[in-house]
Amino acid sequence: xxxxxxxxxxxxxxxxxxxxxxxxxxxxxxxxxxxxxxxxxxxxxxxxxxxxxxxxxxxxxxxxxxxxxxxxxxxxxxxxxxxxxxxxxxxxxxxxxxxxxxxxxxxxxxxxxxxxxxxxxxxxxxxxxxxxxxxxxxxxxxxxxxxxxxxxxxxxxxxxxxxxxxxxxxxxxxxxxxxxx
Numbered sequence: 001x002x003x004x005x006x007x008x009x010x011x012x013x014x015x016x017x018x019x020x021x022x023x024x025x026x027x028x029x030x031x032x033x034x035x036x037x038x039x040x041x042x043x044x045x046x047x048x049x050x051x052x053x054x055x056x057x058x059x060x061x062x063x064x065x066x067x068x069x070x071x072x073x074x075x076x077x078x079x080x081x082x083x084x085x086x087x088x089x090x091x092x093x094x095x096x097x098x099x100x101x102x103x104x105x106x107x108x109x110x111x112x113x114x115x116x117x118x119x120x121x122x123x124x125x126x127x128x129x130x131x132x133x134x135x136x137x138x139x140x141x142x143x144x145x146x147x148x149x150x151x152x153x154x155x156x157x158x159x160x161x162x163x164x165x166x167x168x169x170x171x172x173x174x175x176x177x178x179x180x181x
Contacts, residue, residue: 029088032174036087036109037080039170043163044079048072050162068158075155078120079113086112087171106171110164114156121148 024030051069087109094105125144 033088040083102175110167
């Protein structure tokens with residue numbers, strides 16, 4: 001009963017202020033992309049806030065909290081569009097015949113977001129090395145793979161405990177609130 005009230009409240013907010021007014025939001029995959037991008041934005045900002053609260057100091061040599069929180073905020077221009085694309089792609093492949101397609105779609109979208117972020121970082125790093133902005137000791141492809149793999153791996157280790165449940169919850173909410181029947 002309480003879950004239905006929460007879903008109805010979210011439904012009201014989404015229809016009043018939400019992504020339903022954005023371009024092509026009536027397409028289920030695009031609407032899911034908007035929901036995934038919103039979940040990624042929420043995850044990154046909340047993770048940054050949690051890191052500051054856990055560490056207790058917003059600046060200084062306090063530990064890894066400010067560094068991780070800052071990295072989450074700096075990654076927003078990469079993560080939010082990547083989450084949009086990943087969720088739209090995942091939503092196209094999730095069958096509504098399976099139970100809880102929103103949860104499955106959210107789970108797939110989160111993992112696809114990490115994979116696409118790796119690909120984006122790899123491409124950016126390779127372009128930087130090949131244009132002479134960066135340097136490569138072992139060769140451009142090897143160094144780009146190490147850079148992108150390292151950042152994605154560390155990002156996954158520190159954030160998956162938080163982003164996977166939020167992605168699943170976002171998919172569940174979109175399934176019950178935003179997805180056209």
